[in-house]
Amino acid sequence: MGLIKTPPPGKDDVEEAVARYGAEMYGLAVAITGNVHDAEDAYQSAWSNALGHWEQLRDISKRRSWLASTVARSAMQVRRRRAFSDRWHVTLSEAPDLSTVMRWDPGLGSAIAHLSARQRAVITLHFGHGFTLDEVAAILECCGGTVRSHLARALATLRVRLGDERA
Amino acid sequence: MTNVPEVDEDRLRRGLRALTTMDPPALDNARVAGTGWVGSFVVGIATVVLLAGVLTTTLVLRNRDTGGAAPPATASSPKTPAPSFSPQPTPSVMPTPTPSPMPTATPSPTPLATSAVAYLPPIGPQCLASQLEVRVGDGFSNLSNAALYLIFTDRGPARCTLRGTPIVQLLDSRGRTLTSPPLQDTPSGYIPALPNNGVGLLPLQSEGVAPGPSPEGGIRGQASLPLQFYADGCNAAIAAIRIRVGGGTFTIPLTFSGSAPGCQTTTIFVNPFQPAEYAR
Numbered sequence: 397m398g399l400i401k402t403p404p405p406g407k408d409d410v411e412e413a414v415a416r417y418g419a420e421m422y423g424l425a426v427a428i429t430g431n432v433h434d435a436e437d438a439y440q441s442a443w444s445n446a447l448g449h450w451e452q453l454r455d456i457s458k459r460r461s462w463l464a465s466t467v468a469r470s471a472m473q474v475r476r477r478r479a480f481s482d483r484w485h486v487t488l489s490e491a492p493d494l495s496t497v498m499r500w501d502p503g504l505g506s507a508i509a510h511l512s513a514r515q516r517a518v519i520t521l522h523f524g525h526g527f528t529l530d531e532v533a534a535i536l537e538c539c540g541g542t543v544r545s546h547l548a549r550a551l552a553t554l555r556v557r558l559g560d561e562r563a
Numbered sequence: 564m565t566n567v568p569e570v571d572e573d574r575l576r577r578g579l580r581a582l583t584t585m586d587p588p589a590l591d592n593a594r595v596a597g598t599g600w601v602g603s604f605v606v607g608i609a610t611v612v613l614l615a616g617v618l619t620t621t622l623v624l625r626n627r628d629t630g631g632a633a634p635p636a637t638a639s640s641p642k643t644p645a646p647s648f649s650p651q652p653t654p655s656v657m658p659t660p661t662p663s664p665m666p667t668a669t670p671s672p673t674p675l676a677t678s679a680v681a682y683l684p685p686i687g688p689q690c691l692a693s694q695l696e697v698r699v700g701d702g703f704s705n706l707s708n709a710a711l712y713l714i715f716t717d718r719g720p721a722r723c724t725l726r727g728t729p730i731v732q733l734l735d736s737r738g739r740t741l742t743s744p745p746l747q748d749t750p751s752g753y754i755p756a757l758p759n760n761g762v763g764l765l766p767l768q769s770e771g772v773a774p775g776p777s778p779e780g781g782i783r784g785q786a787s788l789p790l791q792f793y794a795d796g797c798n799a800a801i802a803a804i805r806i807r808v809g810g811g812t813f814t815i816p817l818t819f820s821g822s823a824p825g826c827q828t829t830t831i832f833v834n835p836f837q838p839a840e841y842a843r
Contacts, residue, residue: 414590423583436588443590497582504578523572524579551570558570 410447417460420525421467427520428471428513432492434478435471442470464525465535468517475513507557515550518543689726690764692811694719699815700787700839712787713806713815714839717764725786725836726761729808733831736802743800748833762786762836785839791832 421442425435446466453462498505508516514536521532533543700712717723728748733741767784788806804817 418587419585420583422587423579423585426585427579427582439587440590497585498578500581501574501578504574508578519575520579520582523576524583554570554575 413459417463421463424464424467424520425471426497428468428517429475430494430509432497434474438471438474442467461531461535468536472513507554510557511550511553515546518546519550688723690717690723690809692809695809697813697815711790715786717766717784719766722765724761724763728833728835729806731833732805733801734803734805735800741800744830746831746833762838786836787839788836789834791834
């Protein structure tokens with residue numbers, strides 16, 4: 397009797413992961429970057445990074461949070477690049493933003509668009525993806541207190557924005 | 564669990580969960596698969612060689628055009644963002660071209676602002692000042708920055724090309740050159756790259772005729788010169804802008820007004836000529 401070896405992750409493994417988590421990760425990228433074009437960039441480069449380190453992930457059960465971490469990092473990088481580039485260049489065309497993308501609730505999309513990228517990441521991972529705050533902290537590579545602080549500020553901003561909407 | 568009753572958490576959950584069910588874009592296989600370390604190494608080496616070649620060519624051409632007395636390149640000068648000013652361009656201003664005695668690319672002896680963009684070698688006839696008309700086009704602004712377009716129209720009999728960044732000066736109401744705000748040449752990443760590195764203009768002689776698109780993707784017969792700055796500043800000292808292009812000089816009255824005190828110092832970024840599709 398030989399030992400059963402775990403097969404190395406192959407193409408099917410990757411394709412399965414893309415099919416399983418693609419939409420979820422793209423949604424996270426949209427939420428963090430705040431527009432579709434940047435989200436597509438972040439999504440592509442996140443998968444590229446993920447595949448570069450695919451074999452380093454030992455625990456398959458953590459794949460979802462690992463991918464979320466990769467996407468969040470990539471999206472925030474794109475967001476920073478965008479902020480830097482906007483200082484120097486006039487934006488000539490606007491990509492569809494959150495209020496347009498979230499056509500099922502444009503008011504909420506507009507309110508979320510006023511949050512910082514990190515705040516958006518926290519509320520999306522917590523409320524949208526269902527991660528606990530400690531898991532969110534691990535995904536965003538920060539401490540739990542910071543995540544709770546981001547969440548509190550995000551909710552305070554949303555309270556004001558959505559309150560204005562009601563008024 | 565977070566307890567903030569004022570925010571409808573169910574709505575938040577519903578909205579954000581719906582966001583995670585959007586169709587993702589198809590992955591770019593070539594990009595996702597990567598090229599491996601060998602591929603990356605080859606691409607890196609090729610990039611370095613290419614950059615070295617471009618740099619050498621640029622330096623050789625610059626030396627040739629300036630008789631070997633090329634000023635040091637200032638393309639990497641620090642670009643300090645400055646609060647800037649909101650433009651109120653004089654509508655339909657017609658410039659007065661001042662023909663130069665030598666309509667060539669010879670540098671003017673007057674201390675005009677230096678061009679940070681390398682001089683581009685001519686391919687095809689360059690536009691002459693005598694065949695150009697300049698007007699102030701539209702500007703636009705958002706929360707953080709703004710742009711103003713100067714529109715160049717070919718009124719001559721032949722097609723010509725505008726390329727690179729012209730020499731630009733700001734003048735006060737008495738015609739004196741302003742040293743502040745400083746001008747910086749800055750190539751914009753978003754400007755469409757044209758095969759000849761410039762904007763090809765066709766003669767536009769029929770007033771009122773819709774120009775239509777040119778093969779370069781701009782408006783037939785017109786090029787624009789974008790001036791870029793931050794939106795919430797002002798500079799009452801600026802009365803006109805002087806542009807040296809095609810061997811001549813255009814002086815265009817231009818008003819930048821504002822009332823906030825202490826907003827005199829800022830930077831204006833001058834971009835290369837681009838197709839006039841962005842400025843009507």
